[in-house]
Amino acid sequence: MIELDARRLMCPMPVIKTQNIIKTLVSGDNVRVTCTDPGVMQDIPAWCRINGHTVLKTEEIDYEYILTIEVGSD
């Protein structure tokens, strides 16, 4: 599991950070992104849908928003 800390960043920066780390990964890899901007709960799943990745899990813990993503094949 790759960890990405996107705390204190406002959208779309967490999306950009997610996009950039996923470029370095291969299909089937998992990445867990931790954010503080609640906007990520809409924006990162939308970005994943259009770019062929899967959000496996979303969590909200103590004002932090955590998304676990499986990298797609394309």
Next chain:
Amino acid sequence: MATQRKAVALISGGLDSLLAAKVMLEQGVHVEGINFYTGFCVEGHTHAIRKKDKAKPKRNNALWSAEQLGIKLHIIDIIEEYKDVLINPKHGYGANMNPCLDCKIFMVGKAKQWAEENGFDFIITGEVIGQRPMSQRKDTMPVISEESGADDLLLRPLCAQNLPETKPEREGWVKRDELYDFSGRTRKPQMALAEKFGFDDYAQPAGGCCFLTDKSYSVKLTDLWASRGKRDYEIDDIMLLKVGRHLRPKPNFKLIVAREEGENNFLQGYKKQFITLRTMSHKGPLTLLDGTASDDDLKLAAQIVARFSQGREAEEVDVEVTDNGVHKNFTVKPLRSDEIEDAWRV
């Protein structure tokens, strides 16, 4: 069988870029979107700050457009590179601090670079002749093509029939007679085309997608530069211009006063970088002090902060000032509303 050509579309999240990309998809072109984040994008983060906006989370319209189109979207951080565009615009500013023409030249140039690196054939935008007063005029559109380096690889599907043929048209990659001849500020042709394509929930035009077109934001940015004696900024500076009430009672310092709980929480994240003021005897907003301040300045700042607290009518309000972890306490009489000078409001 003909090779499927590939176009990169500048996607802002507005209707025009959505339609331009759709026109290309209808012609069988492979389209992927690109969206540039300057730090000034309205599509960005402000919805995350104010509590009143949290109940109805704002979608990112660029992502939404891409999803409607069924295309990939690449979001590119250009915050650092964009500084030169804003600080030194060759073609000047629009009505406010918006360097629209230089901005479009820069973005098309970046898109061209991206297209080359990723094996794309041409670039499309949703520009329409006469739609915007600075960057979308008949005389400035060729400037964008030339100065961006895109030249005739830049196609504007919505107004292409009003412009000279581009390479994608000449080479038969796209059919010119299936492009459009929109012009002017009217939105009716775009709305009709949106209806034809079945788009009924698109972003409404609301003065552009950039904070730099906003008068009050531009005034704050100009004040920031004047106070620092140089035209420069960091991302935190431009974020803070979007938050709170800004007051400059003296040239050497400015106060950023939270207006509500969401802004209070947001400003908490800057406590280590700024002198902060907080009312202790009454509920009140968290306030950042940007600049340098003598003890007399801090006392004035405390009186102003007290004015915006629930102790505004009290004889005395206790205010704690924190600088680098060191606390100072002031007991002050809040300023009256008529003592808050209009000239202080940035």
